[in-house]
Each structure stands twice: as structure tokens, then as C-alpha cells.
Amino acid sequence: ARAHIGVTGLAVMGSNIARNFARHGHTVALHNRSIAKTDALLAAHGDEGDFVRTETIEEFVGALQRPRRVLIMVKAGEPTDAVIEELAAAMDEGDIIIDGGNALFTDTIRREKSLRERGLHFVGAGISGGEEGALNGPAIMPGGPKESYEVLGPLLESIAAQVDGTPCCTHIGPDGSGHFVKMVHNGIEYADMQLIGEAYHLLRDALGFDAEQIADVFTGWNQGELESYLVEITAEVLNQVDAKTGKPLVDVILDAAEQKGTGRWTVKAALDLGVPVTGIAEAVFARALSGSRGQRRAAVGLASGRLADKPADAEQFTKDIERALYASKVVAYAQGFDQIAAASTEYDWNLRPGDLATIWRGGCIIRARFLNRIKDAYDTNAQLPSLILDPFFQEAIENAIDSWRRVVATAVQLGIPVPAFASSLAYYDGLRAERLPAALTQAQRDYFGAHTYERIDMPGKYHTLWSGDRSEISAD
Numbered sequence: 039a040r041a042h043i044g045v046t047g048l049a050v051m052g053s054n055i056a057r058n059f060a061r062h063g064h065t066v067a068l069h070n071r072s073i074a075k076t077d078a079l080l081a082a083h084g085d086e087g088d089f090v091r092t093e094t095i096e097e098f099v100g101a102l103q104r105p106r107r108v109l110i111m112v113k114a115g116e117p118t119d120a121v122i123e124e125l126a127a128a129m130d131e132g133d134i135i136i137d138g139g140n141a142l143f144t145d146t147i148r149r150e151k152s153l154r155e156r157g158l159h160f161v162g163a164g165i166s167g168g169e170e171g172a173l174n175g176p177a178i179m180p181g182g183p184k185e186s187y188e189v190l191g192p193l194l195e196s197i198a199a200q201v202d203g204t205p206c207c208t209h210i211g212p213d214g215s216g217h218f219v220k221m222v223h224n225g226i227e228y229a230d231m232q233l234i235g236e237a238y239h240l241l242r243d244a245l246g247f248d249a250e251q252i253a254d255v256f257t258g259w260n261q262g263e264l265e266s267y268l269v270e271i272t273a274e275v276l277n278q279v280d281a282k283t284g285k286p287l288v289d290v291i292l293d294a295a296e297q298k299g300t301g302r303w304t305v306k307a308a309l310d311l312g313v314p315v316t317g318i319a320e321a322v323f324a325r326a327l328s329g330s331r332g333q334r335r336a337a338v339g340l341a342s343g344r345l346a347d348k349p350a351d352a353e354q355f356t357k358d359i360e361r362a363l364y365a366s367k368v369v370a371y372a373q374g375f376d377q378i379a380a381a382s383t384e385y386d387w388n389l390r391p392g393d394l395a396t397i398w399r400g401g402c403i404i405r406a407r408f409l410n411r412i413k414d415a416y417d418t419n420a421q422l423p424s425l426i427l428d429p430f431f432q433e434a435i436e437n438a439i440d441s442w443r444r445v446v447a448t449a450v451q452l453g454i455p456v457p458a459f460a461s462s463l464a465y466y467d468g469l470r471a472e473r474l475p476a477a478l479t480q481a482q483r484d485y486f487g488a489h490t491y492e493r494i495d496m497p498g499k500y501h502t503l504w505s506g507d508r509s510e511i512s513a514d
């Protein structure tokens with residue numbers, strides 16, 4: 039047996055990761071349910087490194103050095119369980135199975151537990167960066183037993199993206215933590231994309247810019263604090279001309295956004311943890327609204343009640359949008375990191391937010407200059423109660439706040455939907471409010487359900503006898 043690692047599931051992501059390992063000098067055993075894919079990979083790229091072609095699972099497992107390391111790159115859900123079962127039956131104590139798909143973290147917790155009981159190591163690894171990243175350097179978020187990272191880490195780190203000599207891969211924490219963190223990464227990806235979409239919508243409909251002009255705006259933004267992969271590709275996408283019609287491609291694409299599910303999972307998990315991830319939730323719901331085609335068709339032309347003229351100073355308003363985008367992005371990340379912190383406590387994962395900011399700086403879809411700032415924030419204070427409270431981000435929001443309000447107010451007055459901009463601003467205003475209307479909510483709950491309330495001036499729980507003489511009693 040000579041292979042350092044095996045990859046099973048050779049669709050594009052799996053093939054590219056296998057090639058990435060081989061290009062870094064690792065001997066890679068290849069396996070796929072149908073041998074045709076394996077042969078296609080070998081025919082096209084077999085000369086890129088040292089591959090071992092295998093047909094059966096037994097042959098595949100037999101080709102690996104011990105402890106055996108197998109990366110599964112198949113569809114999340116049942117196909118993953120089926121492959122794990124086959125592998126586990128052929129493997130020995132101490133061998134490592136890595137699931138590199140977008141698995142639901144609770145599935146990963148379950149699988150890790152069951153394989154641990156059988157003496158095997160199970161590593162749920164989030165891998166981000168799409169096809170290109172898989173080949174040239176993704177961000178990798180492996181969770182699972184710490185011991186397995188000792189033999190697996192160097193291999194994964196060698197193929198990951200690097201930023202300032204640091205690999206975008208580190209051991210995240212136990213069992214499902216790697217996939218949880220990848221899920222939140224995707225949630226942030228949704229929020230970021232929605233915010234970019236709202237900025238585009240405003241430039242198009244409030245300022246009347248065409249796609250090419252908007253592309254130029256994004257190109258400009260990509261030279262500043264907003265520099266990021268998503269802003270960069272936005273400019274490229276907006277510059278793309280449709281060969282069939284000669285129009286900008288973005289103008290002929292159907293405006294109904296799809297989703298494979300990780301954003302929705304993020305929101306569901308956040309609801310269970312009781313963490314407000316409003317930016318991510320608005321992004322998920324905005325995709326759902328865009329896809330409600332029957333309702334939308336029926337509603338086109340409903341009253342708009344427009345209250346304002348288009349902004350007169352296009353340059354100033356463009357600057358405002360840039361700042362609103364930045365501030366809203368800070369909120370989306372702050373909320374995502376809150377969710378990770380809450381899960382860390384709930385599942386006893388001991389996650390280190392600074393590590394995540396570090397490995398998200400390169401390789402992944404949300405990579406951005408901005409992540410360096412987040413890393414700095416957590417390096418300075420690992421216990422930061424909210425990213426918004428870091429001095430750098432406080433100041434950034436202070437500089438953006440008037441623009442942020444102008445953008446949301448203008449959008450509302452013009453009837454342009456900006457759910458993520460608006461909810462991020464509302465979140466920020468809620469967070470900084472000295473007194474929220476929640477006191478009233480508590481009183482109402484106490485009124486109809488005797489749910490009790492706390493007082494600002496005395497410890498303990500209290501109840502007012504609403505249907506009696508309305509005196510207050512202690513409810514402790």
C-alpha cells in the first residue's frame with residue numbers, strides 16, 4: 039500500500055481536490071462508484087501526479103498507507119451514509135474517514151459518534167472555494183478528534199489556500215463543529231450576496247445606472263475596504279455580455295434565486311440557538327420571495343406610493359451605498375460569529391473565532407480584506423461580546439452611519455426593497471438602544487399568561503394580579 043490519501047466521489051469537486059493532493063506530491067488513491075469517472079480523470083490529468091486507480095472499495099482501502107485516510111466527496115445525505123458504511127466495513131481501528139461535503143452538522147455529530155464506537159475516526163470537514171478553490175487552494179474547516187488532525191492536518195494544510203504564509207485550514211473542534219462553521223460561512227455568503235444584490239438594485243433603480251456602469255462602481259469598490267472575492271466577481275458578472283442578444287447577461291437571466299439549503303440550515307440552527315441572524319435570514323427569505331413567481335406576477339403593478347425623487351447627487355449616493363454595504367456587512371459577520379459562539383457553548387466545542395477569521399481570509403467564497411480586520415479584532419480581544427464593539431468596527435460604523443440611514447430611508451421612499459440593509463440597521467439600532475419595547479412585551483405576557491417579569495430596581499420575578507386588584511406579588 040502506497041497511497042497517502044484516498045478520494046472517493048470524483049465529480050468536479052472530488053476530482054479537483056484529488057488533483058490538488060497529487061500536485062502537492064501526495065500519492066492519491068482514486069475511487070468512484072462508476073469507474074468511467076475515474077478513468078476520465080486519469081485520462082485528462084493522470085500526468086499531474088501519482089494516482090492509484092482502484093475499482094472496488096476493498097481495493098481502494100487496500101491501496102492506502104495506515105492509518106488510512108479517505109476523503110468522501112459525494113452528495114450530502116444518504117449517499118454519504120452509504121459510502122461511510124461501505125468504507126467502515128473495510129477499514130481498521132485508527133483509520134480516518136473525512137466527509138468533505140456540505141453535510142448537516144447534526145448528521146456529522148451522529149456519524150462521528152457511531153464511528154468512534156467502532157474505533158474509527160470521523161472528520162467532518164467544511165471545504166469552501168468552489169471548483170476553482172478545490173483545485174488551487176480551498177479553505178478547509180475540519181472538525182473531529184484532535185488526534186486525527188495530527189496525521190491529517192499536514193496533508194490538508196498542504197493543499198489549502200495560504201495567506202501570508204498561513205494555511206487556510208486549522209482544526210476547528212470536535213465532531214460537527216467543522217460542518218457547523220462551514221454552514222455559517224455559507225449563511226454569511228448568502229447575506230453578503232444579498233447585500234451586494236441590494237446595492238446593485240439601488241444603483242440600477244435609484245440612480246438608473248446600466249450594468250456596465252454598475253460594474254465600474256464595483257470595480258472601484260474592490261480597490262477599497264470592500265475588497266473581496268464576491269465584489270470582484272460581481273464586477274465581472276455585470277460586464278458579461280450575452281452572445282445571443284448583445285445585452286448584459288445579468289439582464290437576460292431570470293430573477294429567481296435558488297438555494298441548495300445551507301443558508302436555510304444556518305437560519306434554522308440560529309432559531310434553535312436563539313441567536314438573531316437577521317442578515318442571513320433576510321437573504322434566505324429574499325431568495326424565497328424571488329422564487330415565488332406566481333405571486334410576483336400577480337402583484338406587479340400594485341400601488342407603490344413613491345415619496346421621493348431619485349437622489350440628485352449620484353456620486354454622493356454611490357458613496358452612501360458603499361458605506362451602507364460595509365456597515366451591513368459588519369452586522370452580518372457579527373451575527374454569524376455570535377451564532378458560532380452560541381453553538382460553541384451549547385455543544386462544548388471551545389471554538390476560537392480568531393482562527394475562523396484567519397482561515398476565511400483566503401480560499402473560500404467569503405474571502406475578503408475585511409477578514410484581516412476581524413482577525414485583528416479577535417487577536418486583541420478573544421472575548422469580544424460582539425464584533426460591532428471592536429474599536430475599529432465601531433469607528434467604521436460611526437463613519438458609515440449617516441450614509442446607512444440615508445440609503446435605507448431613500449430606498450423605502452422610492453419603494454426599492456432593501457431587506458438586508460434595513461434589517462441590519464434595525465439590528466444595530468436595537469443593539470445600541472438603551473431601552474427596548476421588550477418591557478411592554480413582558481407586561482403583556484404577564485397580563486395574559488402570568489408569565490412574570492423582572493424589575494429594573496429589585497432582583498426576583500414578579501407578577502401583577504391583572505384580573506384581580508392589580509397589585510404586584512413576588513413570583514419567586
Ligand code: 6PG
Nearest residue numbers: 166167168224297298299300403
Ligand atoms: C463554497 C460555497 C459552496 C456552494 C454553495 C452554494 O463555500 O464553496 O458556499 O458550498 O457554492 O453551496 O449554495 P446555494 O446553492 O445554497 O446558493
